[in-house]
Amino acid sequence: MTYKQLEYFLAIAETSNMTAAAKKLNISQPPLSYQLKLLEKELQVQLFSREGHALHITNEGRIFQDKAQQILSLTNQSISLMQNMNNETVGTLTIATVPSVCGCVLPQSIQTFQQAYPEVHYKIYECNSFRAMELLDNGLVDLAFVRAPFKQERYHAAPVKNPFLKEHQQDFFVAIGASKFFTDTASSAITLEQLTGKPLIVHRRYKKILDQLCAEKNISLKIVCENDYIGSSFYLIDAEIGVAVMPYTSAMLYDNKKSLLLKKIEQPSIDSQVYVITKRNSALPTAAKKFIKQLQE
Structure with missing residues (x-):
């Protein structure tokens, strides 16, 4: 397996077309096809399925694509590091x-x-x-x-x-959502107990923290959605799916705060530096x- 083969493979994966990939790489199509065949033979997997002129990356191809991107990125980074080790400019x-x-x-x-x-x-x-x-x-x-x-x-x-x-203020967790979800509290803060029964949207890595706190208080929360990206929480609260639980500094990035209420979670407060x-x-x-x-x- 060579650097060029990885580069060729990624170009094909990006374009899903051999002719377009060859043009992108500024080479002719036959050597590109040949190098792909060599790569598939070495890996003993089919990286693309073929339908006419279109190429569709296989599941094995997607896994290899991620690794190939890492290899090329690390190689380029290593070269840059060595060339500029003592030059900060x-x-x-x-x-x-x-x-x-x-x-x-x-x-x-x-x-x-x-x-x-x-x-x-x-x-x-x-x-x-x-x-x-x-x-x-x-x-x-x-x-x-x-x-x-x-x-x-x-x-x-x-x-x-x-x-x-x-x-010196630590980042803290808030509950943010439409006003209809907070009719039972006029305070600028809310407790974990007051969140019980409300439909909650929670980033997956924070669920474990909430589960542990709920176990200590012998309560349970109604989590209607878990996600991996805080940006999706903004779309969900826009649609009034529920109340999002997130760090305060994440909530402050939301550009439609006027139509929503934001309340600091207290008793217990949760920090996220x-x-x-x-x-x-x-x-x-x-x-x-x-x-x-x-x-x-």
């Missing part, structure tokens, strides 16, 4: 981040950093914390922004300041070190 800074950071902290941080180091470029992967840690563990990003809880002992971790929070993390025992490019230092200033 050039290169690419790769970042994985949760949406709440991408929506407020990251743009301002990059703008400031860009003024000092205009030749640095950026690759941003917006995802949940689990995926961000996976990308970091696999060496595909230089640093990651994730939310607690996570195994902090595995990483170098530093808390991240958020403009929506006051000095954002951290910037890097791998332990791993060399960082100078640009990454300086970017993290800027975040802490």
Whole structure:
């Protein structure tokens, strides 16, 4: 298996057409077809099914596509790292981040950093914390922004300041939804007990936290939807499906707050600090070190 074969495979997967892939790669079609056959023979799987001129990626192909993207990304990143190890003014800074950071902290941080180091470029992967840690563990990003809880002992971790929070204030959880769901409470805060019976929309990684708190209080919540991406919660509360439970800084990214009510969850309050993390025992490019230092200033 060669770098070129992976590159050819990804081009075919992207275009679903051999002719279009050959044009994209600026090569003729016969060698492209030949390299695909060699790759399938080596892997002993069919990567594409063929219907006329159209190619449809198989389940095996999709799995291999993800791995091929990781391999090429890591290879390119390694080359860039070696070429620019001692030069903080050039290169690419790769970042994985949760949406709440991408929506407020990251743009301002990059703008400031860009003024000092205009030749640095950026690759941003917006995802949940689990995926961000996976990308970091696999060496595909230089640093990651994730939310607690996570195994902090595995990483170098530093808390991240958020403009929506006051000095030294921890991020907290809120319930956000249409006013019809909050007719029983006029307070700006709501307890876990007061959420019982309400249809709740919960990010999957926070469900375990809620389950544990409910077990301690011997109550149960009515969760009508679990999801993996906080953005989908906004669409669901727009449709008045239920009340979304999320960190305050995530809720502040929602641009239609006027028609909704937002209440801080108390008794107990739930904190969810954002951290910037890097791998332990791993060399960082100078640009990454300086970017993290800027975040802490």
